[in-house]
Amino acid sequence: MNNIKQDFTIRDLENISGIKAHTIRIWEKRYNLLQPRRTETNIRYYTPQNLTKLLNIVLLNNNNYKISKIAAMSEEMITTKSRELAFSVATNDEAINSFKVAMFQFDKILFNNTYNKLLHKKTFREIFKDIFIPFLDHIGLLWQTETLLPAHEHFISNLIAQKIQINTEKLQYSIANTNKTYVLFLPENEIHELGLMYLNYELVLRGNHTIYLGQSLPLNNLSYFLDSNRKICFVTSLTIQPYDDKIEEYFNEIADVMKSTDNQFIAIGRKVEKIQEMDLTDNIKLYKSVSDLLKLL
Structure with missing residues (x-):
């Protein structure tokens, strides 16, 4: 400080x-x-x-x-x-x-x-x-x-x-989209979660099923959800973490997790600009802001 x-x-x-x-x-x-x-x-x-x-x-x-x-x-x-x-x-x-x-x-x-x-x-x-x-x-x-x-x-x-x-708590939890679950989390050591919290609100408002995991989640925890019978869409927000010199490594790890699955991975935030040139699989999508993602939901 x-x-x-x-x-x-x-x-x-x-x-x-x-x-x-x-x-x-x-x-x-x-x-x-x-x-x-x-x-x-x-x-x-x-x-x-x-x-x-x-x-x-x-x-x-x-x-x-x-x-x-x-x-x-x-x-x-x-x-x-x-x-x-x-x-x-x-x-x-x-x-x-x-x-x-x-x-x-x-x-x-x-x-x-x-x-x-x-x-x-x-x-x-x-x-x-x-x-x-x-x-x-x-x-x-x-x-x-x-x-x-x-x-x-x-x-x-x-x-x-x-x-x-x-x-979010005031919303009626009547799930309209029963085929997909959104799993929302932040990378390890990332604490800036207001944008992700608001996205969770918007997803619930639209009748989606969400699992909100919050701050600082290790990527290896995501494998647990891949065994589910439900279609999974992981969503993360990158504000500070990973640091610039680690971000390609982070997305290579994501690609390993997501390969050979029908599930999706969405990353939002200003950090995504650092990996726009990476050759990512089709099930990994990047958005600069929550607003940009909401326009497509």
């Missing part, structure tokens, strides 16, 4: 908030809205508290609060007004911003209130596609730039996972 930044540059603030660094500096100088600190070598940096305040300011400013009016508020008032606003609005941009604030403040109440407000206007599927997916994509970018603590990502991912699980 020590290699993840806990102090933020102005470029970090721009990436997270969507507000240009030039504008942030103007807000600092003209309105004294943020007070960056300086290192011993006089380099400016921002605290997590600065970041949270900026996100609250953006939420207010996007909802017709003038910067001059926000600048006249106390920090406590900015926090209170932004929370009230987050609870009362449910447009996509405001919801995403509210989820950012909830993530950086570890605020479960704000997350749930924002989500429940969205449910008055959108279905769960619409919330996931219109809001959670772009929000998670943004988190991915923050992770790549080392702007995010693992604790932040774990906190918000667990809250979203709870919503997927609750909505």
Whole structure:
């Protein structure tokens, strides 16, 4: 965790908030809205508290609060007004911003209130596609730039996972497709499972029989299912694992498992781009995203 930044540059603030660094500096100088600190070598940096305040300011400013009016508020008032606003609005941009604030403040109440407000206007599927997916994509970018603590990502991912699980449990388990079973799993040491969890929800919604195995499954476990009388479609999601120098070896092992069977294997995620040129058998399919796969189901 020590290699993840806990102090933020102005470029970090721009990436997270969507507000240009030039504008942030103007807000600092003209309105004294943020007070960056300086290192011993006089380099400016921002605290997590600065970041949270900026996100609250953006939420207010996007909802017709003038910067001059926000600048006249106390920090406590900015926090209170932004929370009230987050609870009362449910447009996509405001919801995403509210989820950012909830993530950086570890605020479960704000997350749930924002989500429940969205449910008055959108279905769960619409919330996931219109809001959670772009929000998670943004988190991915923050992770790549080392702007995010693992604790932040774990906190918000667990809250979203709870919503997927609750909505999956609500579905009527009337299996329409009795000939095929989808077995969903993640590779060893892979923990990013929200996309796979949502795919499981969509498959169950469509009347499919699924077996959800979750994180970090060794490939040799798949052989157990090949002895079944049912037609099996394995589905995995590749976000971090396998590492680039191991991915061809991983798919060669998959090919060994799948040879001489009528079963299918589907891999989704950004890692599949690394093996597009491999000569794979017809029963192994690759998709860049859950959305791409769902279009064909």
